[in-house]
Amino acid sequence: MGGQEKKIDLLFCASEVVPFIKTGGLADVAGTFPLALSKYGINVKIVLPYYRDLCLEGFEVEKIGTNIYSTTIGENTEVYFIEHPRYFDRHGLYQHNGVDFADNLERFVYYCLETLRLIKRLNFKPDIIHCNDWHTALIPVYLKAFYSDDCFYKNIKTVFTIHNLGYQGVFPAEQFSVTGLKKEFFSVSGLEFYGRINLLKGGILFADKITTVSPTYAKEIQTVEFGCGLEGVLRGRKKDIFGILNGINYEQWDPVHNQAIAQNYSIKNLQDKYVNKTKLQCMQNLPQKPQIPVLGIVTRLASQKGLDIFAESIPQICLLDLQVVLLGTGDQYYDQIFQDLSLRYDNFAVNLKFASQLAYHIYAGSDMFVMPSRYEPCGLGQMISLKFGTIPIVRKTGGLADTVFDYKASAGRGNGFVFKGYTPRALVLVIKRALKVYKDKQAWPKLVMRAMLADFSWDAPAKQYLRLYTHLTGKSCVC
Ligand code: ADP
Numbered sequence: 001m002g003g004q005e006k007k008i009d010l011l012f013c014a015s016e017v018v019p020f021i022k023t024g025g026l027a028d029v030a031g032t033f034p035l036a037l038s039k040y041g042i043n044v045k046i047v048l049p050y051y052r053d054l055c056l057e058g059f060e061v062e063k064i065g066t067n068i069y070s071t072t073i074g075e076n077t078e079v080y081f082i083e084h085p086r087y088f089d090r091h092g093l094y095q096h097n098g099v100d101f102a103d104n105l106e107r108f109v110y111y112c113l114e115t116l117r118l119i120k121r122l123n124f125k126p127d128i129i130h131c132n133d134w135h136t137a138l139i140p141v142y143l144k145a146f147y148s149d150d151c152f153y154k155n156i157k158t159v160f161t162i163h164n165l166g167y168q169g170v171f172p173a174e175q176f177s178v179t180g181l182k183k184e185f186f187s188v189s190g191l192e193f194y195g196r197i198n199l200l201k202g203g204i205l206f207a208d209k210i211t212t213v214s215p216t217y218a219k220e221i222q223t224v225e226f227g228c229g230l231e232g233v234l235r236g237r238k239k240d241i242f243g244i245l246n247g248i249n250y251e252q253w254d255p256v257h258n259q260a261i262a263q264n265y266s267i268k269n270l271q272d273k274y275v276n277k278t279k280l281q282c283m284q285n286l287p288q289k290p291q292i293p294v295l296g297i298v299t300r301l302a303s304q305k306g307l308d309i310f311a312e313s314i315p316q317i318c319l320l321d322l323q324v325v326l327l328g329t330g331d332q333y334y335d336q337i338f339q340d341l342s343l344r345y346d347n348f349a350v351n352l353k354f355a356s357q358l359a360y361h362i363y364a365g366s367d368m369f370v371m372p373s374r375y376e377p378c379g380l381g382q383m384i385s386l387k388f389g390t391i392p393i394v395r396k397t398g399g400l401a402d403t404v405f406d407y408k409a410s411a412g413r414g415n416g417f418v419f420k421g422y423t424p425r426a427l428v429l430v431i432k433r434a435l436k437v438y439k440d441k442q443a444w445p446k447l448v449m450r451a452m453l454a455d456f457s458w459d460a461p462a463k464q465y466l467r468l469y470t471h472l473t474g475k476s477c478v479c
Contacts, residue, residue: 015135032249035074036458050081134169137203160207169199213378214399218243247458280365284349296366301330306372318345392416
């Protein structure tokens with residue numbers, strides 16, 4: 001790094017961070033993107049709540065104040081945990097048995113306020129606080145509402161990333177006093193949203209810059225179809241919204257290095273991928289036939305993920321000569337549906353749980369990976385499966401449209417199979433199209449190799465964020 005460059009200090013706030021705790025892609029991003037930034041000379045610290053279910057094994061954790069624990073990840077990235085027994089010492093992050101915790105507003109108000117107090121206690125004055133999703137959305141609001149005259153906080157800029165507009169942190173108006181904000185903030189130009197409190201709206205209105213996790217989703221959320229009621233608010237901040245794709249961490253998501261899979265492989269020894277297939281078939285009590293295509297799906301069970309069209313298609317899909325392995329957890333509505341289907345079709349294996357190890361086996365052992373999402377802000381599954389040479393079959397929406405390109409036999413182009421219409425018929429047709437190519441012993445390995453060579457690491461997204469941070473702070477950095 002050149003002598004005249006000043007390091008950017010950045011605080012990264014997220015409600016879940018790998019390797020400590022994860023319910024979805026936000027955790028992957030929060031645990032890997034800051035590490036990518038630190039490689040570019042950004043001085044970054046991470047803050048999350050001290051949940052009961054944190055996995056801290058193998059980390060040296062220090063108590064550094066009455067309610068703060070700290071440790072490090074990566075080279076030396078500091079991570080801080082905010083403790084509050086009543087709010088965070090319970091199973092589950094946001095809900096239990098599918099029902100949101102009644103005190104979620106209080107819990108995340110506490111997290112946001114304590115995060116702002118923490119930086120002063122640490123005497124760490126970040127140039128930027130990078131907030132993620134509704135859990136952290138009050139930080140930009142509090143900075144303007146409570147701290148605009150405090151010289152410690154005054155010049156701190158904020159970036160707010162929307163990972164999924166479908167989750168807004170909406171609470172009854174009667175709880176507004178919990179936020180500690182003056183009544184004026186509960187207005188059309190503030191956190192009020194159809195008579196309720198909307199934290200995400202606060203983040204959108206008060207942050208200096210807003211990003212979301214793919215260029216296509218950045219456009220989609222400004223439309224009625226995808227805006228979840230906030231399209232007008234978003235259009236009002238159009239100039240400050242940027243769509244930057246998420247990346248993935250190839251130290252974890254790479255068949256060459258991954259320690260959990262049955263057999264490591266690369267494009268040089270693709271045949272070893274099929275050791276993983278046999279292992280997966282064995283684990284799932286499916287006939288161990290190497291030639292039969294395996295279709296994997298690893299997903300939160302949420303309506304966003306296109307599971308209604310997937311479930312409706314299962315009777316037709318399972319008539320085809322293939323095996324299907326599903327790993328998913330979430331909305332119990334889908335548990336029964338998939339459980340019943342798995343009893344009817346013996347080539348459909350269903351695992352209703354959150355299981356990181358099994359996820360690795362599915363990415364490595366399947367031939368194809370399906371994501372029929374109704375909407376998908378970015379999606380990590382398709383990027384992970386590409387790296388594992390497991391060909392994604394996706395619906396053309398959000399980040400899926402930005403990362404998976406339809407296979408064109410004649411041009412030798414594309415890295416997966418893409419369909420548009422949100423119907424079981426369109427899904428079955430695209431799967432049939434993929435199966436046809438799978439049978440082509442020349443074309444399929446070429447497609448697999450092309451998929452594995454695609455680069456969805458953090459390099460390019462981190463550089464885009466660096467440009468944004470540089471623009472916001474006036475400080476330069478290495479890119
Ligand atoms: P979202 O964040 O909307 O859930 P993404 O595709 O962005 O979707 O990220 C999902 C991440 O969570 C991926 O790393 C995926 O492998 C993982 N995942 C989802 N469901 C499960 C599950 N049941 N068990 C293990 N990992 C899961």
